[in-house]
Amino acid sequence: MQRRLRQYANRNRRDFNGWSFTALAVTLFIGVPTIFIFVKLFSGPGESWKHIATYLLPGYLRNSLYLALTTSFLTICFGVGSAWLSTRYEFPMRKAFEWLLILPLAIPSYITAYAYAGIFDYGGSLALLLRQFSLTMGKLDIMNIHGLAFVLGISLYPYVYVACRAFFLHQSQHLIEASKALGKGETRSFFKLILPIARPAIVGGVILVLMEVLNDYGAAKYYGVNTFTTGIFKSWFGYREPETAVYLSALLLAIIFGLILLEQWQRKRKKFVTEGKGGTALKRIQIRKKYRLLFTAVVGLPVMLGFVFPVLQLVYWASLAIKGIQWDQLYGVVLQSLLIAALAATCCVFFSVVLLLAGHSNRLRWVQQFSKVGVLGYAIPGAIIAVGVYIPGLYVDKWLISVFKQFFSVKIGLLITGTVIALLYAYVVRFLAVAYNPIASGKQKVPNGLIEASKSLGKNTLSTFWNVELPLLKPALLGSFILVFIDVMKELPLTLILKPYTVQTLAIEAYQYASDERIAEAAFPSLLIVATGVLPVIFLNRLARKD
Amino acid sequence: MLLKIDHLSKHFDGGKVKALNDVSLQLASGKSYAILGESGSGKTTLARLIAGLESPDQGEIYLNDVLIGSESHHVPVEKRAIGFVFQHYALFPHLTIRENITYGISNLGNKKQVVEEMLELVNLEGYGARYPHELSGGQQQRVALARALATKPGLIILDEPFSNLDSTLRVDLRTDIFGILQKTGVCSVFITHNSEDAMAIADEIIVLSDGRLLQQAKPEIMYSSPTTPYVARLFDPLIKLTSSLLEQFRYQPKPDARYFLRTHHFSFDATMDFHAKASIRSSTFMGKHYQIEIAIGNDTFYVASPQKPSETQVEIGWMEKDLMVF
Secondary structure: OHHHHHHHHHHHHHHOOHHHHHHHHHHHHHHHHHHHHHHHOOOOOOOOHHHHHHHHHHHHHHHHHHHHHHHHHHHHHHHHHHHHHHHHEEOOOHHHHHHHOOHHHHOOHHHHHHHHHHHHOOOOHHHHHHHHOOOOOOOOOOOOHHHHHHHHHHHHHHHHHHHHHHHHHOOEHHHHHHHHHOOOOHHHHHHHHHHHHOHHHHHHHHHHHHHHHHHOOHHHHHOOOOOHHHHHHHHHHHOOOHHHHHHHHHHHHHHHHHHHHHHHHHHHHHOOOOOOOOOOEOOOEEOOHHHHHHHHHHHHHHHHHHHHHHHHHHHHHHHHHHHHOOHHHHHHHHHHHHHHHHHHHHHHHHHHHHHHHHHHHOOOHHHHHHHHHHHOHHHOOHHHHHHHHHHHHHHHHHHHHHHHHHHHOOOOOOOOOOOHHHHHHHHHHHHHHHHHHHHHHHHHHOOHHHHHHHHHOOOOHHHHHHHHHHHHHHHHHHHHHHHHHHHHHHOOHHHHHHOOOOOOOHHHHHHHHHHOOOHHHHHHHHHHHHHHHHHHHHHHHHHHHHO | OOEEEEEEEEEEOOOOEEEEEEEEEEEOOOOEEEEEOOOOOOHHHHHHHHHOOOOOOEEEEEEOOEEEEOOOOEOOHHHOOEEEEOOOOOOOOOOOHHHHHHOOOOOOOOHHHHHHHHHHHOOOOOOOOOOHHHOOHHHHHHHHHHHHHHOOOOEEEEEOOOOOOOHHHHHHHHHHHHHHHHHHOOEEEEEEOOHHHHHHHOOEEEEEEOOEEEEEEOHHHHHHOOOOHHHHHHHOOEEEEOHHHHHHOOOOOOOOOOEEEEHHHOEOOOOOOEEEEEEEEEEEEOOOOEEEEEEEOOEEEEEEEOOOOOOOEEEEEEOHHHOEEO
């Protein structure tokens, strides 16, 4: 036993290098908000917790659970259905639908929510349209929890679609032929064979949907639905009780970690699922002429609901509001948004590369395992991260103020929470995984032999990265930058809590106009966010297709 | 001694897989060695440990009497000055042949000269501006060798250098590479599973099996005096002579000894040291020889013979000097 311990200590001493230190340091730096929130779970909530727990928490739980279940159901229907139809059948516009079906991801769900509120409003677009044909619309109130579930469903189904499509594309034709040879028709083969074996892909996609549902603030707030996330905001800004907000965040975090464990468990199971290796790819079935348009309409429905209708509504609003737009102010907001998004994306790419290099060049397994904590942020709702950044940030600010006062007799303001530093840091915590995953998968494609060859020729890790890996990783780095850029452009709850008063982003501008019931004016910033989102969605699709 | 390895061990999967088990050996400057073994024998692990791509769990590695790897000490690969030619060449796809060759050279002044020398050495003059994918497999292998040699290493390791090539090209390239390495005088270590390659290129062969070193010897000695049947079998098929079979040949076996003969050491000749009556069950033409199925009493076995016997009942025998006793 003693010998083993000595051996272990010897190896740790031998293998702990600068990269191990870097990996630990970066992981701890990124992990501060998560660790802070987790620790706070044990220090108890604030005074109003009793009131919240008695009167509000059951409602938060009920609403969040209802939204989770209904949105999951809707995303499975839209996502699995469209993925299967567009993979298995040949019909007009099929190729275009491959990427059109992903487009709803370009619109933040809170903007889709504004648009649908406008479409179904009394005197809204639908009513106006019906009036053209001398028809009237009965009362259709969408601004409730059911409407919110619908909006989230049509906004988030692409997560399930992308996961399932990739899965279906890898299935073998032999599998379905075997099913047919055993007497099952096309429809029964789908329900009896394809659907069960696609379970890992479906669950993987649905878990992403659930994380987004729990992250949503803007749509729920606008539709007046109280969820966990709106509860965090209410505790923070309504009751002025950060401790209670932290406590609620910690509870939500525990649920999220439960989901992550569930996802990992189901991924393990995925190994046991039969995949069509070595078989021929799934052959597409030509649809009979009379049914072709029907297929196009069915597969096109989620695109219409999730992208075309909301965008048309936004365009309509923008046309109404265009005269009143203060272009100078909008120009400033656009510039600030682009700058912040570019800065955050650069930071995320930089930290991803550092974490990857450190993880790869560090020789200790436990350090490598620990460094995975650094990329958990994407699973944690923005509001929680914001709380986890703001409170420790405030401690550091207070400490800095006293240090400057004591040693330099200089009065400084809030250097971290009062500037974009806290905001940028929070973006890095939240979106590091978005940048990390494409770079990590790109790095996996660089043969290990190339890196070892470079090192055997006398180059160290940094030099090897600069000369060999970087030139080969350029597309992945660019892809990561774009993905983070667009996520930051869309981000709302985290930005709402952490942005300094002087900073304004397009997402905040749209949210504030919508909150003030100046919905037409919210359309222009919303459209700009959508426009910046469309291009990367197409890029993402290309990337996925290459994979 | 250029390289000294003492009681080296390496485990994987938390100790479940013993890749290398208590291996000790020494390599001298200027000589060429082949580490021979089947897949999973530990030969690649040994090469990676020497190069510094892995670190040992036990034991020490010394290069020019300086400790470069042990349980508590690890000199990183980039500081060992050991050349490594990878199985799949590992040429940098975004760099030209010239850039690949100069990659490891730190002295800016003589880069051009070194490239010309190396391209001439590997017979690829005029190919400097091309990219790796524009060359054939054999040419890429030469570039990989030139790139490793350009850094003037004291020791160069070649991991299965001929495994990606077809048999004709394999022999040509083997001869070429052997010639190039002889010209440079660098100590070379070939990792191979092919005994023919090992015999053709190595001054000494090191045989590994299940992570253990079975024998280190010159090719002639290893062939004539293998220390285990496993080593002997790497070069030629063997037949185990059971006690009943030895009785048929009127040979008195010692207790606890195992007796083997190479299949081509049998002869249809009654003047051999030991011989017996046998019947021929079948014969198959294999190109260089006939594979003949022999039955003696209840024992059946295959031998290799340059000629096909004309009769079915024959006298078959062997010389005592060819008998391998373990």
